[in-house]
Amino acid sequence: DTEVTQTPKHLVMGMTNKKSLKCEQHMGHRAMYWYKQKAKKPPELMFVYSYEKLSINESVPSRFSPECPNSSLLNLHLHALQPEDSALYLCASSQVLGGGGYTFGSGTRLTVV
Amino acid sequence: GNSVTQMEGPVTLSEEAFLTINCTYTATGYPSLFWYVQYPGEGLQLLLKATKADDKGSNKGFEATYRKETTSFHLEKGSVQVSDSAVYFCALSVLNTGNQFYFGTGTSLTVIP
Secondary structure (H helix, E strand, O other): OOOEEEEOOEEEEOOOOEEEEEEEEOOOOOEEEEEEEOOOOOOEEEEEEEOOEEEEEOOOOOOEEEEEEEOOEEEEEEEOOOHHHOEEEEEEEEOEOOEOOOEEOOOEEEEEO | OOEEEEOOOOEEEEOOOOEEEOEEEEOOOOOEEEEEEEOOOOOEEEEEEEOOOOOEEEEOOEEEEOEOOOOEOOEEEOOOOHHHOEEEEEEEEOOOOOOOEEEOOOEEEEEEO
16 A cells, blocks of 8 residues: 545535544555645645654644544644635655655645635 | 755646756755656645655656756656646655655646647
8 A cells, every 4th residue: 555545535614613634544654744735835834743743833723733543544633714724735654754755645625614 | 954946837838848847956964856746636746756866766757867966856858748737846855854845836837739
């Protein structure tokens, strides 16, 4: 298995909703990442997990809450989002932190209404 | 610090034309270099990579050579196809530096029949 799987592919949520994005990989990678990508822009790093521990939080608002239940899974919990949070959310993994190239999932297209 | 400077787009080419997308970098330490491709509505896919000076990465007819003397990693393809229309991101990473995976701004390529 050489993929990163993200669900759902599309999500529409209201500003008072709570939802979660899921990411799964079975490549034995020990580093996992959440990125946010706006249209026509490069991905922006949000969170980094290394060996299931939060390694980097790039000053992301608390309405985004990451969770790494085990080495294969990464969640992003969403609560009280704003319309400007609408974007493509990408999960990625790598063998170790910062090394070897990242494998990206196909993303979740989030729309906040 | 670490950064990637990428050729501005958008680029429009006719089918079978020669493609060059310029990418230069600055890095502390010894970076690995990557080209990622993003097709419309999808996540990022690793196109090719090079991990040390003078390495040539290649895939699907695309090539890029890691040039330490000019700090460059230009993407080339001899004959583009309509299916190559996508956004191309140059990126670098430095092992064990707490992520750090740096993207260029992306170059949008449109190939017309």
